[in-house]
Every structure is written in structure tokens, then in C-alpha cells.
């Protein structure tokens with residue numbers, strides 16, 4: 001058994017960043033509060049992305065008030081599939097992935113049918129702030145339901161995998177793909193039971209994964225290998241992620257993508273306080289990489305060109 005001292009030394013050696021350091025040295029030091037609304041409200045993020053020419057899932061409707069809920073059934077008549085999400089939600093809470101209709105009822109991605117009454121009740125809870133940061137009243141987005149790229153068919157359980165890239169001062173430093181499981185109800189959030197799989201930045205291929213506290217090499221539901229998957233359109237993903245620095249104004253930001261089989265990479269949302277499990281999913285710490293970018297900054301060598309920043313990341317940040 002390792003002593004706590006030995007464990008601490010080992011974590012320092014691989015450059016594992018803890019929550020205290022992330023908050024003090026990165027989130028607080030590089031993210032100005034005035035920019036938080038850009039990422040904390042998914043409606044604002046969507047607008048900014050569109051203005052910057054970055055693709056996002058189409059917006060079908062926005063619900064601001066209770067009386068608009070009843071009108072939605074009619075408004076969404078043309079769409080068999082859609083996703084409802086609280087604008088200020090996080091961790092997948094309150095998100096409804098609707099994959100079909102049966103008569104009056106809506107089918108959720110886990111296969112269960114939801115009555116109109118339950119659907120309206122859920123939305124009403126969302127408006128009242130049940131799922132939003134701090135419990136403040138919220139608004140809801142209804143958007144296009146992403147049809148995920150078939151390359152992930154074998155490693156997703158009834159849901160849409162997403163790709164998370166951590167971007168520091170415009171440089172993509174670490175990436176993972178999150179795969180939904182039976183537990184995670186169509187969502188790719190780790191706390192809902194999804195798997196995180198580290199992606200090697202230079203090649204865009206997966207290495208190993210983490211599910212809860214377990215290091216894994218195959219998907220617990222489909223039993224297919226999660227190692228060596230090639231993420232399609234990797235270069236585009238890296239460049240779009242890099243451009244989210246200018247879009248958000250945030251020095252330390254997590255960018256979430258989905259890969260749509262028809263529309264290609266779409267930006268789902270940005271996070272000002274991205275979680276730390278991405279390091280476990282990669283089996284690599286983030287600190288050494290962050291410090292390389294800080295060294296560039298100290299030398300006056302930061303680039304304003306996303307393509308150049310991506311080239312630097314591809315050369316410097318392999319998953320070992």
C-alpha cells in the first residue's frame with residue numbers, strides 16, 4: 001500500500017490537477033466573470049456560435065413561460081425527434097431526449113413512453129428552476145435531436161456520444177469522448193453513468209476509458225472495444241474548439257461537440273468549469289500541458305491563429 005505521501009508524489013509526477021488548483025490557478029485566473037453568461041446560458045452560446053459561423057443543433061422553440069408549454073405539442077408536430085433542455089442546466093439534469101411519438105405520447109431515448117401530462121409537468125419543473133444552477137427560474141430550449149455518426153453504433157447505448165475538448169488560451173490541451181450507457185438514459189454525462197474515453201490529440205484516436213472509478217477497455221453494455229476508435233473529422237473538431245476561445249472570451253473552457261451523421265460536428269455547449277475526470281479517462285494529468293501553454297505566454301509566443309494553435313497542440317500533447 002502506498003502512503004498518502006507517496007500517492008501525492010505520484011500524482012504530482014503525472015501532473016494530475018486537483019479541484020483546488022483548477023479553481024484557483026485556471027478558472028479564477030483565466031475566466032473573467034463577465035463572460036460567464038456566454039456559456040452558462042445555452043441560448044446565448046448558440047447565438048454566439050452561429051454568429052461566429054460555427055454549427056450548432058437547430059433551435060425549434062424556446063419556452064419562457066408556463067402558458068407556452070401547452071402550445072408546444074402543436075409546434076413540434078413536424079418533428080418526431082427533439083431534445084428539451086434547461087438553458088442553465090448542467091450535468092445532463094432535466095434534459096429530455098425524445099426519439100419518437102406514439103399517439104399522444106412521447107418516447108424517451110430509454111424507450112419509455114411519457115404522457116403529455118408528464119411531459120408538461122417536466123417542462124414546468126424546468127421553468128421553475130428545478131434543474132438550473134442555483135435553482136433560479138429558467139427558460140428551455142427545444143432543439144434538433146442529433147443523429148449520431150454510425151462509427152459509434154457499437155459503443156453507445158441508446159444515446160448520443162459527445163466529444164469534450166479542454167481549451168486553454170485557445171490551445172486544445174486534452175480531449176475525451178463520452179459514451180452513453182444503459183445507466184445514463186441517452187445522455188453522455190459522466191455523473192449520469194456514461195463512460196469517458198481519452199482521445200490522443202495528435203491522432204484523434206481513443207486510448208482507454210473510465211466508468212465510475214473503473215478503468216475500462218470495452219463498453220459495459222455492448223462489450224465492444226473502446227480502444228483505437230478514430231474520431232471522424234478530428235482536425236475540424238480541434239479547430240472549432242480552438243475558435244471557442246475568441247467566442248467565449250474564456251481562457252479555460254470545456255467545449256462539448258456531437259457528431260451528426262448528416263451535419264458533421266456541432267457545438268452543444270461550453271463549460272467554464274470543466275470537470276477533472278478527463279485526466280483519468282486519458283491516464284494523463286493536465287498540468288504539464290497547461291504549463292507548456294503558460295510558458296508560451298510568458299515568452300510572448302501565444303498565437304491568435306486557431307490553425308497554428310491546433311498544430312502546436314498536435315505536436316505537443318500526445319496521450320502517453
Ligand SMILES: Nc1ncnc2c1ncn2[C@@H]1O[C@H](COP(=O)(O)OP(=O)(O)O)[C@@H](O)[C@H]1O
Nearest residue numbers: 083089090091092093144145146160162187188
Ligand atoms: N440536441 C441533442 N441531440 C441529442 N442528444 C443531446 C442533444 N443535446 C444534448 N444531448 C445529450 O445530453 C447530454 C447533455 O447535454 P448538454 O447540452 O451538454 O447539457 P449539460 O449542460 O446538462 O451537460 C449530451 O452530452 C448528449 O448526450
Ligand SMILES: [Mg+2]
Nearest residue numbers: 091092256269
Ligand atoms: Mg454537457
